[in-house]
Amino acid sequence: MGYYYGYHRTSTKKQHLDRGIDEIEQFCRNRGIHLEKIFTDQQSGMNFDRPRYIVLRNDILRPGDTLIVTEVDRLGRNKKETLNELQYYADRGIRVMILEIPTTLQDLTGLQDNMAAMVLDTINHMLIEIYATIAQAEFEKREKRQREGIQKKKDRGEWADYGRPKAMDFEKFKEEYKRVQEKEIQPFALMRELGLSQSTFYRYKKQYEAEIEEGI
Numbered sequence: 073m074g075y076y077y078g079y080h081r082t083s084t085k086k087q088h089l090d091r092g093i094d095e096i097e098q099f100c101r102n103r104g105i106h107l108e109k110i111f112t113d114q115q116s117g118m119n120f121d122r123p124r125y126i127v128l129r130n131d132i133l134r135p136g137d138t139l140i141v142t143e144v145d146r147l148g149r150n151k152k153e154t155l156n157e158l159q160y161y162a163d164r165g166i167r168v169m170i171l172e173i174p175t176t177l178q179d180l181t182g183l184q185d186n187m188a189a190m191v192l193d194t195i196n197h198m199l200i201e202i203y204a205t206i207a208q209a210e211f212e213k214r215e216k217r218q219r220e221g222i223q224k225k226k227d228r229g230e231w232a233d234y235g236r237p238k239a240m241d242f243e244k245f246k247e248e249y250k251r252v253q254e255k256e257i258q259p260f261a262l263m264r265e266l267g268l269s270q271s272t273f274y275r276y277k278k279q280y281e282a283e284i285e286e287g288i
Contacts (some may be wrong), residue, residue: 074136074167076100078110079128083145085114092142099140099171107140117207122232129157135165143172144200145207146256155205173199240266245276246283 082091089112100107111132113122120126133139139161141147147170148154161168170176176199197260248266251257257265263273 074134074138075108076105076138076140077128077132078107078140079112079125080142081113081115081117081122081125081146087114089114092146095142095171096140096197111125117145117147119150120148120153129160132141133161133164133166138169140169140171142170143207144170144203145210148204149207149210151201151204151208154207154267155201158200170181170200175199183223188213240268242276242279246280249277 078093078096080089081088082092093110093112096110097107099105111124111128113124115122120129126137128264144154147168148157151246168176245266245268248262252259252262259273259277263270266273268276
């Protein structure tokens, strides 16, 4: 009898891992499953180059073991790569249980009817492919919205330094820069105090001086 391991992922560190971890642990408690450990990453799901996942996949899981994930997209958001990963586990006799797809939770080895087992296995593959397709489509849609949002900010002049948000409001900078004009502080010292990069500081400075010349 193999061991049970969980895996959960969020895209960013701002997202909490707790919900997925709790869901896996609750499932195991309800089933009387002894869960060895849950591995977690906080990284994009568009590829599988994630430190804890790599350890779990390459160093921990062995034939006869079971991997539990809450949803297909917690494993990955790239359809082709996700399906390849699932095939990798299938080829090595490692079972994958996906909590959002109840049919994957049924142990096919317990079915006496080989035809029934084949039908259920086929259903699992179809459902997984559908969920993987949805996961990738949602990711691509979100990426498209983000790109459009960034472009709109750039068009409005609200996006600076090659994609980074403005470090501070320009009106605030003008107030602070008056201290340089009044000899209270050196430019480099103010730049460090405000946490601005050199390029941003001097761009604001140039914009400020242009306004002064135009009498704004």
